[in-house]
Amino acid sequence: MPRQKFPRFHAGMSSNVVKAASPLASAVTGAMELSVAQWLLVVCLVAFPLLYEWSVSFKYFCKMAFYNGWILTLAILAIPICAVRGRNVENMKVLQFMLLHIKYLYGIKIEVRGWENFNIKEPYVVVSNHQSSLDLLGMMEILPSRCVPIAKRELMYAGTAGLACWLAGVIFINRKKTDDAISVMTEAAETMLKEDVRVWVFPEGTRNHSGSLLPFKRGAFHLAVKAQVPVIPVVMSSYKDFYCKKERKFTTGKCTVRILPGVHTKGLSSDDVPELADRVRGMMLEAFSQMSSERPGKGPGGVH
Ligand SMILES: CCCCCCCCCCCCCCCCC(=O)SCCNC(=O)CCNC(=O)[C@H](O)C(C)(C)COP(=O)(O)OP(=O)(O)OC[C@H]1O[C@@H](n2cnc3c(N)ncnc32)[C@H](O)[C@@H]1OP(=O)(O)O
Ligand SMILES: CCCCCCCC/C=C\CCCCCCCC(=O)OC[C@@H](O)COP(=O)(O)O
Numbered sequence: 001m002p003r004q005k006f007p008r009f010h011a012g013m014s015s016n017v018v019k020a021a022s023p024l025a026s027a028v029t030g031a032m033e034l035s036v037a038q039w040l041l042v043v044c045l046v047a048f049p050l051l052y053e054w055s056v057s058f059k060y061f062c063k064m065a066f067y068n069g070w071i072l073t074l075a076i077l078a079i080p081i082c083a084v085r086g087r088n089v090e091n092m093k094v095l096q097f098m099l100l101h102i103k104y105l106y107g108i109k110i111e112v113r114g115w116e117n118f119n120i121k122e123p124y125v126v127v128s129n130h131q132s133s134l135d136l137l138g139m140m141e142i143l144p145s146r147c148v149p150i151a152k153r154e155l156m157y158a159g160t161a162g163l164a165c166w167l168a169g170v171i172f173i174n175r176k177k178t179d180d181a182i183s184v185m186t187e188a189a190e191t192m193l194k195e196d197v198r199v200w201v202f203p204e205g206t207r208n209h210s211g212s213l214l215p216f217k218r219g220a221f222h223l224a225v226k227a228q229v230p231v232i233p234v235v236m237s238s239y240k241d242f243y244c245k246k247e248r249k250f251t252t253g254k255c256t257v258r259i260l261p262g263v264h265t266k267g268l269s270s271d272d273v274p275e276l277a278d279r280v281r282g283m284m285l286e287a288f289s290q291m292s293s294e295r296p297g298k299g300p301g302g303v304h
Pocket of ligand 1: 071074075076078094095098099130136149150151152155160161162164165170173174175177178181182185186201202203204205206207217218219220222223
């Protein structure tokens with residue numbers, strides 16, 4: 001004879017009794033039924049917002065991780081769209097369009113001054129200061145049409161972002177091999193004229209958040225002199241009020257981007273490059289200090 005199976009209702013019955021008795025006890029019983037994984041999830045869901053609001057560093061890491069992760073994700077969408085055209089500077093418009101909203105996500109207000117200085121039909125070289133990877137926001141705000149940045153070669157290997165950059169015609173240079181970098185930039189001078197392309201260079205050659213400008217590398221100026229095209233300096237104001245890598249600070253804030261009048265290079269030769277580079281750096285430093293002193297409640301001493 002098959003053994004009769006009795007429904008095992010004892011546990012259920014007792015919990016029903018408890019549930020009826022008190023909602024608190026019911027919650028406790030419910031919690032006791034959670035698996036370890038569910039417990040971990042609950043702890044994370046509670047701890048994350050608390051930690052995010054309480055710790056400035058945690059907030060900084062989350063915001064930076066999301067910034068990079070979001071760009072890598074957007075690049076997944078951008079790649080097939082760009083791939084239709086193949087490697088083409090027009091693809092930079094796709095990247096620009098897809099990146100423009102990020103400033104809203106981060107509550108960064110960008111004010112642009114000097115738009116009229118970009119009203120030049122011929123190709124030119126844009127040179128700008130380089131504080132952090134957040135420069136991408138200011139860059140995308142004003143990027144002229146058919147303009148490609150020069151970037152360190154390592155960026156090409158940054159997963160989907162690297163591929164998207166390559167498809168958009170970003171010029172990669174190997175900073176460890178000066179001769180290679182120079183020959184890539186010499187080729188760029190020819191391409192600028194032949195294909196009506198503008199080039200964006202960070203003449204400091206690396207990120208610098210010291211509150212001033214590093215000495216300029218000369219590649220951008222050789223490039224402009226070789227192509228005999230103007231150099232247009234662009235200055236992004238200090239991020240210090242809302243972003244500081246050292247202090248792990250990243251809040252909302254405002255950045256001013258100033259496009260300065262172009263500096264002509266017609267008739268200049270490579271001998272004139274050091275003087276040209278110094279002159280442009282002087283203009284940018286002056287604009288940078290001026291913008292810093294305009295910050296509400298801050299004198300020029302506010303910049304370190
Ligand atoms: C929706 C999805 C989106 C996904 C992705 C989104 C991304 C969107 C795209 C955005 C990309 C943004 C990328 C930003 C990345 C920024 C960077 O990577 S910055 C770092 C790279 N850039 C630079 O380094 C540019 C500035 N550097 C230079 O110009 C340098 O001069 C150099 C050419 C790299 C060489 O540097 P170095 O080796 O340090 O040597 P120098 O001392 O500067 O020069 C030595 C010597 O050579 C002369 N010289 C330099 N350049 C030239 C030249 N073109 N022609 C001739 N001669 C040159 C120089 O004058 C020196 O000689 P001198 O006698 O001492 O004067
Ligand atoms: C599967 C591989 C995953 C790789 C993950 C890489 C994460 C990067 C993700 C997104 C890239 C965002 C593009 C940001 C563009 C800005 C680049 C930038 O600012 O480069 C710094 C360079 O100018 C100077 O470098 P150094 O200061 O000399 O150092």
